[in-house]
Amino acid sequence: MPELPEVEIVRRGMDRAITGKVIRIVQVNRYDLRIPVPQDFGQSVTGKIVRSLSRRGKYIIMHIGDDVVSVLHLGMSGRIRIFSPDDSYVPQKHDHIVFTMDDGTCFAFEDPRRFGMFYLASNDWEADRPFISMGVEPLEKWSGQDLFESIRNKKAAIKSVLLDQRVVAGLGNIYVCEVLFRARINPVCQAKALDIAACERIVAHSRDVLNEAIAAGGSTLKDYQHTDGSLGYFQHGFSVYDREGHKCTHESCSSEILRIVQAGRSTFYCPSCQN
Ligand SMILES: [Zn+2]
Numbered sequence: 001m002p003e004l005p006e007v008e009i010v011r012r013g014m015d016r017a018i019t020g021k022v023i024r025i026v027q028v029n030r031y032d033l034r035i036p037v038p039q040d041f042g043q044s045v046t047g048k049i050v051r052s053l054s055r056r057g058k059y060i061i062m063h064i065g066d067d068v069v070s071v072l073h074l075g076m077s078g079r080i081r082i083f084s085p086d087d088s089y090v091p092q093k094h095d096h097i098v099f100t101m102d103d104g105t106c107f108a109f110e111d112p113r114r115f116g117m118f119y120l121a122s123n124d125w126e127a128d129r130p131f132i133s134m135g136v137e138p139l140e141k142w143s144g145q146d147l148f149e150s151i152r153n154k155k156a157a158i159k160s161v162l163l164d165q166r167v168v169a170g171l172g173n174i175y176v177c178e179v180l181f182r183a184r185i186n187p188v189c190q191a192k193a194l195d196i197a198a199c200e201r202i203v204a205h206s207r208d209v210l211n212e213a214i215a216a217g218g219s220t221l222k223d224y225q226h227t228d229g230s231l232g233y234f235q236h237g238f239s240v241y242d243r244e245g246h247k248c249t250h251e252s253c254s255s256e257i258l259r260i261v262q263a264g265r266s267t268f269y270c271p272s273c274q275n
Pocket of ligand 1: 249270272
């Protein structure tokens with residue numbers, strides 16, 4: 001599933017391609033997505049300018065005209081493919097919505113597994129679910145003190161707590177594993193047992209890991225591709241994720257990376273460096 005860096009890269013690709021352009025045609029091929037696409041979706045956005053694209057957690061927010069907000073989530077397998085005016089659009093079987101802009105730029109929302117979403121929200125979208133209860137953006141104002149306060153009563157394991165979108169938005173399984181390795185914190189440690197110094201390490205390493213992943217074009221696992229079809233390469237920089245049985249990357253450490261399952265998700269960690 002795409003995590004924050006991959007979603008941010010898709011947002012940037014869309015921003016470069018369509019911001020400031022007017023939507024000329026919207027073709028909806030399937031209305032029965034996870035949240036049904038309204039019948040008047042095309043009518044609501046056609047002829048309006050895309051003012052900006054923002055991101056909140058793993059959601060991309062399209063600000064259209066003066067009064068329309070459309071929310072996009074890639075789900076498990078969703079992709080955005082963009083075609084410049086010089087390329088011709090090549091339809092794929094699972095292209096559910098296709099936009100054509102006034103200059104001929106075109107983009108398709110493709111999602112074979114249909115866990116993704118593309119719906120109209122109100123102008124007051126931040127007051128609606130899921131945004132109303134969404135936690136802080138890790139790349140914006142977030143401090144060790146904030147984290148410390150938000151987890152001080154949580155008995156669950158820190159790994160699971162960091163995956164909770166109400167605590168911090170957009171960090172997913174891959175990047176939480178990497179952050180805890182860098183912060184040298186055991187993923188099974190109770191969240192409320194962490195001191196302020198540990199929280200500060202988590203916040204600082206989250207920022208570093210996410211920024212490095214964005215700079216590397218994200219991590220390509222299974223379905224994720226850039227809007228132009230190219231691939232990210234941060235997966236080559238993983239220290240622990242998907243490295244069960246490999247030697248720990250810390251030179252002074254001779255342990256092997258372990259995999260355990262927490263709340264149904266795989267956790268990868270070094271038992272020596274993270275205890
Ligand atoms: Zn180690």
